[in-house]
Amino acid sequence: MKATSVACAVAAVTAVTLLAACSDASGTTAGGGSGDSGAKGTACIILPDSASSPQWEMTFRPDFTKGFTAAGYKVDIQNANGDTNKFATIGDQQLAHGCGVMMIVDLEGAGVGVMNKAKAQGIPVVALDRPLAGADIYVSYNNFKIGQIEGQAIVDGLKAAGKDPSTAKVVYVGGDPTDGNAKMFHDGAVDSMAKAGIKPAAETRGTWDGPTATTEFEQAYSSLHGNVDAVWVANDTNAAGVITILDKNNKVLPVSGQDSTDAGLQNVLLGKQSVDINTAGDAEPKAGVQVGIDLLNGKKPTASDKLPDGTPYVKVDPQVVTTATVKDLVAAGQTTAARLCTTPELKAACAKYGVK
Numbered sequence: 001m002k003a004t005s006v007a008c009a010v011a012a013v014t015a016v017t018l019l020a021a022c023s024d025a026s027g028t029t030a031g032g033g034s035g036d037s038g039a040k041g042t043a044c045i046i047l048p049d050s051a052s053s054p055q056w057e058m059t060f061r062p063d064f065t066k067g068f069t070a071a072g073y074k075v076d077i078q079n080a081n082g083d084t085n086k087f088a089t090i091g092d093q094q095l096a097h098g099c100g101v102m103m104i105v106d107l108e109g110a111g112v113g114v115m116n117k118a119k120a121q122g123i124p125v126v127a128l129d130r131p132l133a134g135a136d137i138y139v140s141y142n143n144f145k146i147g148q149i150e151g152q153a154i155v156d157g158l159k160a161a162g163k164d165p166s167t168a169k170v171v172y173v174g175g176d177p178t179d180g181n182a183k184m185f186h187d188g189a190v191d192s193m194a195k196a197g198i199k200p201a202a203e204t205r206g207t208w209d210g211p212t213a214t215t216e217f218e219q220a221y222s223s224l225h226g227n228v229d230a231v232w233v234a235n236d237t238n239a240a241g242v243i244t245i246l247d248k249n250n251k252v253l254p255v256s257g258q259d260s261t262d263a264g265l266q267n268v269l270l271g272k273q274s275v276d277i278n279t280a281g282d283a284e285p286k287a288g289v290q291v292g293i294d295l296l297n298g299k300k301p302t303a304s305d306k307l308p309d310g311t312p313y314v315k316v317d318p319q320v321v322t323t324a325t326v327k328d329l330v331a332a333g334q335t336t337a338a339r340l341c342t343t344p345e346l347k348a349a350c351a352k353y354g355v356k
Contacts, residue, residue: 042074043292044099045128046090046114048107049082052176052208053235053259055280056105060128063282064103067289073100073296084110091117099123101295103288106130108178124295128288131180131311137301139288139314143181146277146318147188147234150256153275154189154230155196157254161229166197168229171220173213173242174206175234182206185234189256193232201228207238214241221245230254236264236276243272258318262339265326269340269349278319281334287314327354 045064047056061077068075076094080087087107091114094102102118103126104111111132115125119134127135158165170193175182186206201224204216213233221228230253231246233239239257246253257264258277267273291314294301303312321329329335341350350356 041072041296042076042098042100043068043103043296044094044101045075045077045103046087046094046105046111047077047079048087048105048130049080051082051210051237053237053280054261055259059280059282060105060285063285064289064292067286068292071289071293073293080107080110082107084108087111088113090114095121095123101126101292103128103292104132104135106132106179108176126288126291126295127311129181129284131307133309133311135311136295137291137303137312137314138307139284139291139316140181141279141284141316141318143184144188144191146258146279147185147190148192149188149277149318149320150185150232150234150258150275151189151192153256154193154232154254155198157274158196158230161254163229164197165193168198169201169224169227170198170230170232171217171224171228172200172203173217173231173233173238174204175238176208177206179208182208182234185258189232189234206234208235210237210241213238214244217242218245221249226251228253232256235259236261236267236273239264239267239273243267246272260321260329260334262335265321265329265335266340266342266346268321268323269326269346269353269355271323276321278321278329278334281319281329281332283319284316287316323349323353327356330355 050057064077065075078090080090084107087110095117102123105128115132115134118125124136127138129140131138155165158168174186202220207213231242233242233256236257236259239255240263242255252272254274256275257273258279260276260278260280264276268276291301303314305313305315307313330337337350337356340355341347
């Protein structure tokens with residue numbers, strides 16, 4: 001989903017600065033009242049894109065805006081829309097306007113330059129969702145565990161299909177190797193699959209771009225002459241592409257994913273995706289808001305773990321989604337039956353699994 005930028009205006013009226021809130025897929029600036037005024041009370045947040053996951057715009061933007069504003073702080077959220085140069089420009093602009101905390105979802109290493117400039121000004125830096133070496137703290141899901149859950153779903157799916165995992169042909173479709181999370185997902189999945197004797201029959205280069213992942217999987221599928229028993233896939237966007245190739249070849253295989261996108265949940269309901277993991281809920285952004293508020297208040301956030309480089313890690317536990325629990329996401333308001341139950345086949349599946 002692409003969107004055009006909308007400019008935010010600041011009007012000075014008799015010594016009182018009124019911040020006009022505006023929002024789109026590129027930027028949101030909102031003001032609060034009871035917190036610190038000015039730059040020291042501003043949470044600056046940079047999102048990477050809209051393509052790698054819908055959670056950035058559908059969950060992160062509204063949750064961070066609501067969380068900081070409710071606590072009385074100003075928040076400036078901008079989206080780089082997949083452009084590393086724009087990412088750097090956004091960082092420069094935010095720092096020029098003033099930030100009390102800089103919160104970054106990295107994009108292909110572009111966050112490093114922004115982080116270094118922020119830290120040079122004494123501004124604490126929070127790495128959101130994706131690790132960033134040198135950040136003051138990292139807030140994300142337990143990404144290794146997510147990989148383990150995905151990998152175990154592949155093992156269980158093979159066994160349910162009567163396949164010996166140790167001899168099964170499994171293709172690995174991972175995420176962008178410049179994203180530190182991609183390695184965590186991969187390593188967690190391998191941890192589960194290797195214990196069952198699984199080795200990759202083919203492995204794509206790794207990307208968060210759906211069309212690229214689709215093309216690379218189709219090439220792997222062809223190279224194996226269609227002799228594929230399962231596909232470990234890091235996220236729903238890539239899984240959707242994999243499933244289109246399997247559909248074209250009239251195959252239903254164990255396929256993993258995460259992000260609980262509408263397409264991913266539909267594939268779960270149809271039995272085309274073995275498992276989904278709800279990383280599009282509000283657990284991670286809520287944890288990020290709390291960390292940001294602590295830093296804005298001069299407090300040391302509480303972290304339950306550390307990354308290998310020693311960075312404090314606020315680790316959020318993932319929520320597994322199966323056919324039996326899709327209805328729970330609807331009940332929680334994260335999605336709707338109208339968005340999921342869109343075809344006769346899906347309407348039947350929704351009725352079967354209580355999605356309404």
